[in-house]
Amino acid sequence: MCDLAIPEALAYLTEHGADVVYVPDFLAAAEADAYLSRLQREVTLDSPEESRIRRPFSTEWVPIPRQQSAYGDPGTRYVFSGTSVEARAWIPVLEELRARVEPLALRSPNFVLINRYRNGSDCMGWHADDERDLGAEPEILSLTLGSARSFQFRHKASFPRSGQPARRPDLRTVSLPLEHGSLLVMRHPTNRDWKHQLPRRGGRQPDRIGERWNLTWRRVEAGAS
Ligand SMILES: O=C(O)CCC(=O)C(=O)O
Numbered sequence: 016m017c018d019l020a021i022p023e024a025l026a027y028l029t030e031h032g033a034d035v036v037y038v039p040d041f042l043a044a045a046e047a048d049a050y051l052s053r054l055q056r057e058v059t060l061d062s063p064e065e066s067r068i069r070r071p072f073s074t075e076w077v078p079i080p081r082q083q084s085a086y087g088d089p090g091t092r093y094v095f096s097g098t099s100v101e102a103r104a105w106i107p108v109l110e111e112l113r114a115r116v117e118p119l120a121l122r123s124p125n126f127v128l129i130n131r132y133r134n135g136s137d138c139m140g141w142h143a144d145d146e147r148d149l150g151a152e153p154e155i156l157s158l159t160l161g162s163a164r165s166f167q168f169r170h171k172a173s174f175p176r177s178g179q180p181a182r183r184p185d186l187r188t189v190s191l192p193l194e195h196g197s198l199l200v201m202r203h204p205t206n207r208d209w210k211h212q213l214p215r216r217g218g219r220q221p222d223r224i225g226e227r228w229n230l231t232w233r234r235v236e237a238g239a240s
Contacts, residue, residue, distance in 0.1 A: 027191060028189055028209075032170075033209055038197060050112065068096035068097060085100040113127070124233055125235060126235040131229075132162075132226065133226055135217025142210055157201070160229075161195060169211075170186040
């Protein structure tokens, strides 16, 4: 289990190989508001051409349903779904936030993947952050700013596998609303055993759901991929 020396930390999910801690008020409300405004002004988002992934088992490229960017130490990048997100050089707002999350990390983050969800239509599908770039024991620190959105966990054994039924259909899907200014820490072996997603929300009126920024702090191993 995570052993975070902060009283607000909630051990959120600890079953079946999960090690997830949720810190709802990681940033105080006023501070979270100020950081959100700075991100909106200071972060450069990737172009639509740079924001595509390869459809599984296909050569077709499709746009991701959100905007993204990445910042990190020189030469770092993150490879997933057939695409590579190259790090831009650190900017002051991200250096400040990195210094805030770093005390909670087992290994100092050298990279941040930024996702901007414009409204409830923007989303991220089921996946695990278990790419080779993240090393044998990946750790993710996930900061939310803006509208709260539901985040879900599902054990890998509960997914059907290539035409086969799930080995463990009894395993429950776990939902957690990620709030403005919150930090979610996913330590090893969470991403080995579980997937997570950020589903669409808002039904036929996705514009009712406001903008959300998510920053996932990672330690990327140079030259792994
Ligand atoms: O926006 C979120 O909270 C999900 C981010 C995520 O799953 C990822 O970056 O791998």
